[in-house]
Amino acid sequence: ARRARESEALAAERGLDVANLEALNAHIVQRLDTGVIALDRDGRIRLANRLAAGIIGSLDGETPTLAERAPALQRAFEAGGNTERTPITVSGIDYLPRFVPVGDSQRGGTLLFLEDLTAVRAQIQQAKLASMGRLTASIAHEIRNPLSAIMQATQLLGEADYLQDGDRRLVGIITKQSRRLNETVENVLQLSRRSPAQRETVDLAEWVPQVVSEWRAAFSGGEVEVQATAIAALFDRSHMRQVLENLLRNAMDHAGEHPAVTVVTGRDERGAPYLEVRDNGPGIDAEIRDHLFEPFATSRRGGTGLGLYLSRELCEANSARIELRPEETGTCFRVTFAAPDGAQQGGQA
Structure with a gap:
């Protein structure tokens, strides 16, 4: 017992x-x-x-x-x-x-x-950007110094009274191409200057109209409509501004003679907050669609091809993703954010 x-x-x-x-x-x-x-x-x-x-x-x-x-x-x-x-x-x-x-x-x-794989890729991306930033910074500075001298000398030469019309045309070509090269250098330097993502909760209904209004004031021509609902997203504000401005600039450049752009916020089928930028242009050619987010890939004459690449890098650094959405007409880019509380509704696979 x-x-x-x-x-x-x-x-x-x-x-x-x-x-x-x-x-x-x-x-x-x-x-x-x-x-x-x-x-x-x-x-x-x-x-x-x-x-x-x-x-x-x-x-x-x-x-x-x-x-x-x-x-x-x-x-x-x-x-x-x-x-x-x-x-x-x-x-x-x-x-x-x-x-x-x-x-x-x-x-x-x-x-x-x-x-x-989103978080894993974000960590890999941060390490890659750190090493690439040091390399690009040194190269860009080496290019920028002689480029500044060329642009200054060209400006002084263009002010001379003895130049013929043909000479002035050549000076204009040098100035135009120097500015294009300087734009490329500035975009590359953004990779090295970028600080680590400081993510915070952003109210898209309040933030998106403000950024679009400021951008519209600096951009002449075209219509930008905002359809923003009260949705919170987790992102670095300065990074999000760069992404949205890049998408707006791309939409205006590719929308045609009468550009009309719409910025929409919402939630996808899993409950994740997103932001879309849609335009009324002819769409993106099939041959460049697969290389859209690669550096120096562009269909615009005179473009650097770094806008979408930088946007993707910024999104991955903030555990977000950017994608080209299938549309019958025009072009639509969607940025899907991480929810502030990390809670997302379940969806069917």
């Missing part, structure tokens, strides 16, 4: 330890920066932490299959568990899935880990 009582007391103590350990593990899993999904041997979702629920949707007591909530992940699982570690797009975001068997592969389930 004494042994039975001791065994019962030990079992109760061990049960309490197991319950506490289970609660601790559940708390850790929910707080992970990686999405975690537990699958049984039939492919049904038994557990999804907070981040995973934002990807596949809340379970609400149900046990749906992975194929129902995320067909792309199910295909990767059936193809061998993504052993080649290929990113998979779910709800418009790239994830790196990793499948880990639990227990006996014949009877046990599978743990699925989803790593959001």
Whole structure:
């Protein structure tokens, strides 16, 4: 009887330890920066932490299959568990899935880990920008010094009274090309001057009309309509201003003779805040569409091709993304921000 009582007391103590350990593990899993999904041997979702629920949707007591909530992940699982570690797009975001068997592969389930590549790419981008900034700064300064001398000498030469019409035309060409080169140098120097992102909560309904109004005052011609709703986004204000001004400038340059640009804010299907800049132009040629965000890629004559590249770098540094949206007419660029509270509604894959 004494042994039975001791065994019962030990079992109760061990049960309490197991319950506490289970609660601790559940708390850790929910707080992970990686999405975690537990699958049984039939492919049904038994557990999804907070981040995973934002990807596949809340379970609400149900046990749906992975194929129902995320067909792309199910295909990767059936193809061998993504052993080649290929990113998979779910709800418009790239994830790196990793499948880990639990227990006996014949009877046990599978743990699925989803790593959001946005934060990883942002860290890589910061390191790349730091090294590239030091290189570009030294090169740009070496170019800028003789370029300033050329522009000053050309200006003095253009003021001479003895120049013929042909000579003045040549001086004009030198001045124009020198300014173009100086614009390129200034854009490159922005990469080295940029400070780390200081993200803060920005009310798009208040901030977007203010920036557009200031930009419109400095830009003559064209119409800019703002359709901003009360949505908060997480971004560095100075970085966001550069991105929006680059998109507005691009829209005006490519919209044609009578440019009409619309700036819209809203939430996507996952609840993430976004900002769109749309124009009424002819759209972007197919041959440059795949290289749109690469440096020095441009379809505008006289353009530097650095505006969209810098915009993408700034977005990735703020855990945001910029993309070209498919439109029947005109061009539409969307910037999707991180929500201030990190909470996003779940959506179907």
